[in-house]
Amino acid sequence: MAIACIEDYRGAARRRLPRFLFDYIDGGSYAETTMRANVADLERLSLRQRVMRDVSGAQLETRMLGRSVSMPVALAPIGLAGLYARRGEVQAARVAEAAGVPFILSASACCGLEEVAPAVQAPLLFQLYMIKDRAFMAALLDRARAAGVETLVMTVDLIIHSPRYRDMRSTLTGRQTVLDRLRRMIEIARHPGWAWDVGVRGRPHILGNFAPAMPGGAGLAQFTDWVSRNFDPSITWDDLAWVRERWKGPLVLKGILDPDDARLACEAGASAIVVSNHGGRQLDGAPSTISALRPVVEAVEGKLEVLMDGGIRSGVDVLRALASGASGVLLGRAWAFALAAGGGASVSHMLELLRHELAVAMALTGYSRIADIGPEALLRTERAAS
Numbered sequence: 477m478a479i480a481c482i483e484d485y486r487g488a489a490r491r492r493l494p495r496f497l498f499d500y501i502d503g504g505s506y507a508e509t510t511m512r513a514n515v516a517d518l519e520r521l522s523l524r525q526r527v528m529r530d531v532s533g534a535q536l537e538t539r540m541l542g543r544s545v546s547m548p549v550a551l552a553p554i555g556l557a558g559l560y561a562r563r564g565e566v567q568a569a570r571v572a573e574a575a576g577v578p579f580i581l582s583a584s585a586c587c588g589l590e591e592v593a594p595a596v597q598a599p600l601l602f603q604l605y606m607i608k609d610r611a612f613m614a615a616l617l618d619r620a621r622a623a624g625v626e627t628l629v630m631t632v633d634l635i636i637h638s639p640r641y642r643d644m645r646s647t648l649t650g651r652q653t654v655l656d657r658l659r660r661m662i663e664i665a666r667h668p669g670w671a672w673d674v675g676v677r678g679r680p681h682i683l684g685n686f687a688p689a690m691p692g693g694a695g696l697a698q699f700t701d702w703v704s705r706n707f708d709p710s711i712t713w714d715d716l717a718w719v720r721e722r723w724k725g726p727l728v729l730k731g732i733l734d735p736d737d738a739r740l741a742c743e744a745g746a747s748a749i750v751v752s753n754h755g756g757r758q759l760d761g762a763p764s765t766i767s768a769l770r771p772v773v774e775a776v777e778g779k780l781e782v783l784m785d786g787g788i789r790s791g792v793d794v795l796r797a798l799a800s801g802a803s804g805v806l807l808g809r810a811w812a813f814a815l816a817a818g819g820g821a822s823v824s825h826m827l828e829l830l831r832h833e834l835a836v837a838m839a840l841t842g843y844s845r846i847a848d849i850g851p852e853a854l855l856r857t858e859r860a861a862s
């Protein structure tokens with residue numbers, strides 16, 4: 477069957493990937509309440525249908541994260557993308573550039589800075605977590621600079637790993653018995669397309685950015701172990717000042733949900749924030765991002781750019797986010813699923829679908845320019861509620 481929408485890419489990814497990898501992408505933390513709310517609260521948001529407003533010649537181009545973009549959409553940092561398709565981060569970065577949208581390279585990428593940066597013309601955006609070993613972190617910032625990164629995205633909502641039941645059940649995390657390993661091999665054998673293309677030809681399966689810190693090997697098992705020892709739950713806003721001293725370029729804070737934290741982000745000198753709950757993969761019970769957005773936008777009083785992610789599954793969702801005050805959105809699972817389903821070509825197709833959906837949604841709500849989309853796009857009852 478032909479692919480019509482992002483949800484179809486989820487189905488295609490499910491067929492292509494070994495189950496433990498699909499579950500890693502698709503799943504959230506605990507009972508996945510927040511993950512589901514991200515999608516459900518967006519879907520619930522009603523838009524005003526407007527008619528006969530001459531929306532010919534609509535323009536989706538705008539500015540986001542300090543650059544001109546073909547639409548207000550970026551590819552969110554996604555870990556382990558090199559396990560979804562062969563050298564997945566390189567493929568996605570190239571496609572994003574061709575489509576005129578920013579690509580944010582995850583700290584936990586398989587393909588490291590030195591592999592991805594030369595594959596594209598424009599400067600990369602690089603995501604990082606606060607790491608206990610500050611000497612390593614300083615060295616990583618130097619590597620990012622050397623690779624031409626201009627914008628640093630600090631993810632602040634993953635100071636500790638949240639329980640993800642699906643990963644525990646699939647033994648992606650936790651202890652593995654011999655039987656578990658055998659099951660994993662059988663699961664891989666049941667997906668020969670993936671096994672050959674990614675499992676064999678997509679090697680090495682290491683975490684390129686962290687490899688120098690893991691002399692014992694930078695495979696998945698070593699990474700999980702390293703993460704639990706090196707992610708830093710003790711961080712405060714003072715540690716961010718440490719980063720600020722070493723990173724003079726634009727700094728984006730990803731993982732802000734609360735208006736008070738948003739105000740602190742302004743004081744910390746962030747140039748943008750991403751309203752995010754890590755796709756419902758961290759605090760289950762946290763509000764959906766679309767419901768958290770408006771109070772955050774009001775708190776920052778236009779002092780910095782506010783982006784959002786979580787649950788964006790269509791061009792209509794992009795419009796809903798813009799109407800709720802975001803100046804752009806990040807796509808997480810949408811591009812991970814497309815990449816898994818068919819590599820860079822599918823990410824490119826997914827972005828085309830999204831662009832068309834956004835253009836049509838703009839036309840039917842009466843907008844020709846991204847900058848004009850505001851709260852008036854929402855039904856009055858929605859505006860009162862948000």
Ligand SMILES: Cc1cc2nc3c(=O)[nH]c(=O)nc-3n(C[C@H](O)[C@H](O)[C@H](O)COP(=O)(O)O)c2cc1C
Pocket residue numbers: 500501502514552553554555556582583584585603631730752753754755756757785786787788806807808809810812
């Ligand atoms: C498989 C997967 C891996 C992720 N890896 C990272 C990561 O390495 N760094 C990060 O800041 N966020 C990571 N995230 C969170 C995304 O950047 C983004 O916030 C989230 O996926 C948005 O929600 P959505 O998937 O519903 O679009 C990851 C999300 C998923 C689904």
